[in-house]
Amino acid sequence: MTTSFLYEKDSDNIVTVTMDMRGSVNAINDEFIDGLRSSLEKLAGEADLAGVVITSAKKTFVAGGDLNDLVTAQPGEEHGVFVRTEEIKALFRGIEKLPVPVVAAINGAALGGGLELCLACNYRIAVDSKAVMVGLPEVGLGLLPGGGGVVRLTTLLGFEKAFPFLIEGKKLGAAPAVAAGLLHETVADQEALLPRAKAWILEQRGNELAAVQPWDVRGFKIPGGGEEQPSIRQAIVFYAAGLRKKTRGLLPAPEMILDIMVETLRVDLDTALRIESRQFAQLVTTPEAKNMINAFFFQMNQVAGGQSRPKGFEKSTVSRLGILGGGMMGQGIAMSAAMVGISVVIKDVTMESAEKAKAYSEKGLAKLIQKGRMTEAAAQDVLARIKPSISNDDLQGCDFIIEAVFENVELKHSLTKSTESCLAEGGVWASNTSTLPITSLSGASSNPSNFIGMHFFSPVDRMPLVEIICGAETSEETLAKAFDLARQLKKTPIVVNDSPGFYTSRTIGTPIQEAAQLIAEGINAVRVESVGKSVGWPVGPLALQDEVSQKLSLDIIDAQISMGLSKAEDDPTPQGTALMRCLLTEHKRGGRVHGGGYYEYTEAGKHIWPGLREMYFNAEVDGEVNDQDIRDRLLFRPVIESLVCLETGVLRTVADGNIGSIMGIGAPAWTGGYLQFINTYGVQRFVDRCRELEAKYGKRFAPPAIVIDKAAAGELFQ
Structure with missing residues (x-):
């Protein structure tokens, strides 16, 4: 018996293993591994075992993998991650190989590793409660389900039905999860959960297949068919193309997940599980995964948890709001x-x-x-x-x-x-x-x-x-x-x-301004937009400017000048601003809502307005500027502005800057936020690149003192 996994055998020879780990939740870590291994060893010694129920003493079932462990993995340590992942999988496979039926009695959220544990059980019952949520959301953290989730869900549901749960991280409540095939049934309340789990085990007496996973039954076929099916081959090609268009190759996790799904259609289960472990070990050490874990888990928890809320004040609730x-x-x-x-x-x-x-x-x-x-x-x-x-x-x-x-x-x-x-x-x-x-x-x-x-x-x-x-x-x-x-x-x-534009508005405007400056210098507008999209923003900078509207951007610039908050001569991109004024005043192109801006909008779609090329394109200049410079000019501007906001006290914390940039102004998820981008780019390398851009394109690319100091001290932005 362990203190984390309570082991109780009743008069019907059914063992209930109740996970009750230290802390507020059950998580997959060393304590979990020890507890599950100990329970399996004891189960192996039971001579008259009728069945097993796995449940939780916490409000959640299992919260998933311990991200504190994962985020510390460094390049070169992939083999260690692989060995540990295989160790966990061997335990899950041990559950599947027990000679008696195993039921997951789910009382709360079973996400990530929690659902992977459930998928290793023969039967899955959940309380029909809002507290129950199941899914494999690892992709949202730049990861893939490494405990067998990709392989088992693809095998259980089939390629197409598993796709949204794996690639999109879709989560479901208890009843919808039954309808989708993730769970088998629900019970009305917590009191009914264990009795129903045990009753199901007793109902399976004489049914030898009750203790065998579907994929371990001879002749099993994946629902919808394998890769040999023409419809599945077409779906693979379609999904791969759509995924590439969506991620632009900047997010490795979705592509790795799709690769494992396809391999699952080709090989036996155990081989597919091993492939999944290898991919997981490779992914965990990537900068993209670390950035996304840092932003979407650790810093999100800091921000939403009240890091910036003043202490000493009782929580307030608004009952009547005026707008x-x-x-x-x-x-x-x-x-x-x-x-x-x-x-x-x-x-x-x-x-x-x-x-x-x-x-x-x-x-x-x-x-x-x-x-x-x-x-x-x-x-x-x-x-x-x-x-x-x-x-x-x-x-x-x-x-x-x-x-x-x-x-x-x-x-x-x-x-x-x-x-x-x-x-x-x-x-x-x-x-x-x-x-x-x-x-x-x-x-x-x-x-x-x-x-x-x-x-x-x-x-x-x-x-x-x-x-x-x-x-x-x-x-x-x-x-x-x-x-x-x-x-x-x-x-x-x-x-x-406080400051003009605060953080988000002044930062979102910088790549827009730089895009206008690039066009005004003679760079092809189509090229500017194409390279801009390669950064990973939801839309290119020209399309974004059209949505914001050139007129509004100019109104804000003019309002700040009239209020004495800025000076026209301090404009970091004067040619770009002049270009926007020309579009608005001479060509009546103030943005999409005004009939058009950088783009022409028709019933058939949209395309870059040809007038930009006629008025501004310079083939010689365009040929002298490489794509990397364009890309860095567009990306470094909001990063530098974020540094200035942090340096001048507009931003109070690094976490606020990262979360604000991702959730408010579309910073690419792979960066982990504009300030986190500097950490993985390399602080000294960032300073050096800023100085290169400053020498070629102007003082707006000068590295702020705060990043120079960090580089000198060998520190990161945390």
Whole structure:
């Protein structure tokens, strides 16, 4: 018996192994290996064993592999990772080879290694509860399921049905998981779980196949067929092409997973498991995996867990929220708030506009109903929480008011003065501005300590990030309340200090500006966009500028100059800015919403506007600049801007910078965030490359002092 795995045998000769590891969760680590090995050794000595139930004493079943172990693996240590992975797999295979049926009794989340353990059991029963979630989400951390998940799921479901669970990391609740074939049945509650598991074992008396995995039965064929099937061969080619287009070859994990899936169709199970171990060992030591583990697990937990939330303040909850402005941002905030049970007043200048804002939620909820993710009754409850209004009286007693009108200082000041008094005692006023300094906006407030910035991202109901901005007088209590509201809205909040554009807006603009500068210098616009896509952004920099709109970008530049926040002569890319002004004023090309910008938009699709080549292309210049310089110019600009934000105190933590860049402005996942990119690129190497770019293209590429100091000290950004 071990302290981690409790071993109990009942009068029916059924052994229940209950995982109860040290700490809050069960995780696959040395303690797990020792506990499972000890249990299997004891089971081997049972003469009259009828069956085995594996369950958990924790709220979760098994949380998966211990990422603290995985992230320490370095290049050159692949063999050690392989041996350890094979050790775990041998234990799972040992479960499959037991001469009696084994049931996984799943009481909570079984993700990653947790589901891999379940797949090694003959039967899988789960409580029909929101706490139960099953899946193999490793791809989201830059990893692949290394405990047999790729092989067993492909073998169990077939190539095509397994694809979304492995390549996309799709997760399911208990009932949907039964329908998908991952689980066998559910029970109503926790009390029924073990009795039902034992009852199933007793029902299998005389059924020799109950203790044999399907793939160990002679003559077994993978559902849907193997690679010899024409439809499967076509699917492999189709999925491989789609995957390459999506990842651009920058993410090794999905491609490795697909490779293992294909090998599973070709070879026996044990050989496929060994191939999976080799691929896993190779993947774990890659910089992409380390970057993604660091960002999406460790730093995400730091940020969402409240690293930047002031201590000493009780958790607050908003019950009544006022929103000023029913445009794209306001309507999205309203829907997000109503979805989590907050009563919302959305005020606009006309009732027609306010009703239109509520209609956005109605359309969004209808889509959820259509997809089976919400009932009609639940949707009506959400809509009932949203009150359109044109009267300040309806804002009385709001715990929080969020102003979400367009970027005009005078308008924002007038709204603050006219509605701030509607707040309940201790209420907070927030501006959804994306660029205007909070300290300046709070000048119209009678209580600037209760004034804060909450920059949401569009579309609000789908984008997970909120950038919280503290003005010079914003109190710690106000920050705590804003942080709590963001979490209540199920958003991930980063906290930054005040400056024009804050962190995300000023950083997202840099590759856009650099792309304009490149075109103005004579580089082919099609080439700029193509190389830009190779960085791994969701869209190229020219397409992104069209979505943001050239007009809005120029309006922001001009507003900051007029407010004295910047000077025209300090523009780091003056030729690019002049190009945008020319497009807007002389050619009426202000962005997609204005009919076109860098791109022409037609019913058949979109293409780069030919006028760019006619006006700016210089074959000689284009031939002198290599793709690597273009790529680095586009990528290094937001990285350098992130460093400046960290150096000047706009960014409070490295974690906020990495999470904010990935979740808010599309930093490629393989980088782990713009600051983490420097760590794996090499801090000194980054400084050297910056100096090369500075010598060729200007002082905007000069390495900030903070990175020079890190390089000299041999330190990383952590």
